[in-house]
Amino acid sequence: MNTFEGKLIPENVRVGIVVARFNEFITSKLLGGAVDTLVRHGISEDAIDTAWVPGAFEIPLIAKKMAKSGKYDAVICLGAIIRGSTSHYDLVCNEAAKGIAQTSLESGIPVMFGVITTENIEQAIERAGSKAGNKGSECAEGAIEMINLIKAIEG
Numbered sequence: 525m526n527t528f529e530g531k532l533i534p535e536n537v538r539v540g541i542v543v544a545r546f547n548e549f550i551t552s553k554l555l556g557g558a559v560d561t562l563v564r565h566g567i568s569e570d571a572i573d574t575a576w577v578p579g580a581f582e583i584p585l586i587a588k589k590m591a592k593s594g595k596y597d598a599v600i601c602l603g604a605i606i607r608g609s610t611s612h613y614d615l616v617c618n619e620a621a622k623g624i625a626q627t628s629l630e631s632g633i634p635v636m637f638g639v640i641t642t643e644n645i646e647q648a649i650e651r652a653g654s655k656a657g658n659k660g661s662e663c664a665e666g667a668i669e670m671i672n673l674i675k676a677i678e679g
């Protein structure tokens with residue numbers, strides 16, 4: 525039985541990162557986790573491009589630009605959407621998730637969903653490098669696995 529596995533970094537991998545500036549005290553930690561993980565797995569910082577956008581709602585557009593540029597093997601999307609007192613939270617979450625998923629399918633490259641969606645700031649802090657891990661780092665690991673899986677399948 526042949527089982528495709530995405531374990532080792534192939535040569536010349538380039539990764540794009542789109543990160544939202546809204547809740548920057550959280551998203552900067554997600555970015556740090558993602559970059560640290562990519563570098564620890566052998567990807568040079570020179571092979572990582574980062575684009576900052578105002579908020580999570582703007583992530584899909586820039587993720588699409590990166591994904592369709594042909595320059596990257598994967599795009600990582602990072603944001604922190606924290607519920608407020610109106611329905612705005614639901615709209616931003618839905619459009620960010622839908623846009624990121626659509627971009628991945630349309631472009632054919634992994635576009636990773638590293639947007640944390642929380643009820644409060646404490647939950648966001650827990651997922652940005654404290655007791656619930658770092659969602660940016662997890663996304664980077666997922667990106668590496670997907671890059672290798674695709675290269676293994678496509679030969």
Ligand SMILES: Nc1c(NC[C@H](O)[C@H](O)[C@H](O)CO)[nH]c(=O)[nH]c1=O
Nearest residue numbers: 544546578579580581603604605606
């Ligand atoms: N409330 C949060 C937002 N809101 C801003 C939107 O993402 C968008 O930038 C604005 O509506 C202009 O188009 N963004 C987050 O990333 N996180 C939030 O908690």
Ligand SMILES: CC(=O)[C@@H](O)COP(=O)(O)O
Nearest residue numbers: 606607608609610612613
């Ligand atoms: C996620 C949001 O858009 C939210 O932070 C906005 O807060 P509010 O719903 O109180 O306007």
